[in-house]
Amino acid sequence: MSVWDDVVGQDKVVADLEAAARSARALAEQREGRADTAGATDATGSAGTAAMTHAWLVTGPPGSGRSNAARAFAAALQCTGAVPGCGECKPCRDVMSGTHPDVVRLSTERLIITMEEVKDLIGEAQRRPWTGRWRVILVEDADRMAERTTNVLLKSIEEPPPQTVWVLCTPSADDVLPTIRSRCRLVTLRVPPPQAVAELLVRRDGADPGLAERAARASQSHIGLARHLAVDPGAWERRRRLLLAPVSLRSVGDAVLAAAELVENAETEAKEATTERDARERAELLRALGMEGDTKVPPALRAQVRQLEEDQKRRAKRARTDVLDRAMTDLLSFYRDVLATQLGSDVERVNIDLAEAVDQVARTTGPEQSLARIAAIEECRARLRTNASALLAVEALMVQLRPQA
Numbered sequence: 001m002s003v004w005d006d007v008v009g010q011d012k013v014v015a016d017l018e019a020a021a022r023s024a025r026a027l028a029e030q031r032e033g034r035a036d037t038a039g040a041t042d043a044t045g046s047a048g049t050a051a052m053t054h055a056w057l058v059t060g061p062p063g064s065g066r067s068n069a070a071r072a073f074a075a076a077l078q079c080t081g082a083v084p085g086c087g088e089c090k091p092c093r094d095v096m097s098g099t100h101p102d103v104v105r106l107s108t109e110r111l112i113i114t115m116e117e118v119k120d121l122i123g124e125a126q127r128r129p130w131t132g133r134w135r136v137i138l139v140e141d142a143d144r145m146a147e148r149t150t151n152v153l154l155k156s157i158e159e160p161p162p163q164t165v166w167v168l169c170t171p172s173a174d175d176v177l178p179t180i181r182s183r184c185r186l187v188t189l190r191v192p193p194p195q196a197v198a199e200l201l202v203r204r205d206g207a208d209p210g211l212a213e214r215a216a217r218a219s220q221s222h223i224g225l226a227r228h229l230a231v232d233p234g235a236w237e238r239r240r241r242l243l244l245a246p247v248s249l250r251s252v253g254d255a256v257l258a259a260a261e262l263v264e265n266a267e268t269e270a271k272e273a274t275t276e277r278d279a280r281e282r283a284e285l286l287r288a289l290g291m292e293g294d295t296k297v298p299p300a301l302r303a304q305v306r307q308l309e310e311d312q313k314r315r316a317k318r319a320r321t322d323v324l325d326r327a328m329t330d331l332l333s334f335y336r337d338v339l340a341t342q343l344g345s346d347v348e349r350v351n352i353d354l355a356e357a358v359d360q361v362a363r364t365t366g367p368e369q370s371l372a373r374i375a376a377i378e379e380c381r382a383r384l385r386t387n388a389s390a391l392l393a394v395e396a397l398m399v400q401l402r403p404q405a
């Protein structure tokens, strides 16, 4: 067992990070051996690709396991076992369970990382390690930082204390300012092979092997979504209904109804994911402000409560957008399967469980139509990311997906 076990299908990344952790250990030992000259040798002092450095940018498509990789790296840096990242020693276990005092992690569900959060992190980065060899600061969604906030971060990343390591995660290197990018060593995750994702679901989540394989394929190797499909039977059913809905539309009226249903389902799903936390946050805030239960919020404190409500509203919108975006990804996979069938391509299908529906649509339409539908889904997806009305965007899409008489 090692901390790298859950970083699936990323051999090159694991090799690079492991080498860096070894080099970091050598540096730390050197530093400890010559305590009187501490600070004279810093992590950037040694050259070579395997060498340790103070700032890392871990990129990879959604679901490829960026934060897993970052956390495993943090564990390997703190590890005191024979091989860095052994997974058995106390530091390794503490980092993996999120309780190591020298690994500070910022993962935000908000739309943006606030200036206060970044200032706190910079403060954390200035401390010396409590128990570990390094002070590791993980920022999971570094792309959610406004430019002004990023600029505050820049200096700390450029000249951190000798024992501090920054690890930023973003979907792609273009998601952070060039000034940040140029100061970080880039680590790029690829989309893991479905087989590797399936194995992980079986090993880690105890999923049924057949189901895990279908889930890995249907989610196109998005680890989180695959897990969702492999452990929640309701998720399969929702996906199936979504993909089969356009096939059975008979009229524009049907299309409008189907659009309404899709958007409504997305809202319900997003609400389920956020309601409980919203209530808890509100209760915590009221308690912090010295109010109990249902007492009326005094005018002086209303601004703070309103701020929280605004944040929650934004988060709910983001959750809904994420659900709809996933629906678009699923629809795309369906029409790509249709197109591949029409073109006689031997690419493996994503939707093996919907073979009949894919075949039927492939038989009754032509490749031009599939291309037009794929373009329509892409367009809808782009519109959903703007402030456009989700319902109107999805209605327009459903009308285009409707089988032609």
Ligand SMILES: [Zn+2]
Residues within 6 Å of the ligand: 078, 079, 080, 081, 083, 084, 085, 086, 087, 088, 089, 090, 091, 092, 093
């Ligand atoms: Zn260890």
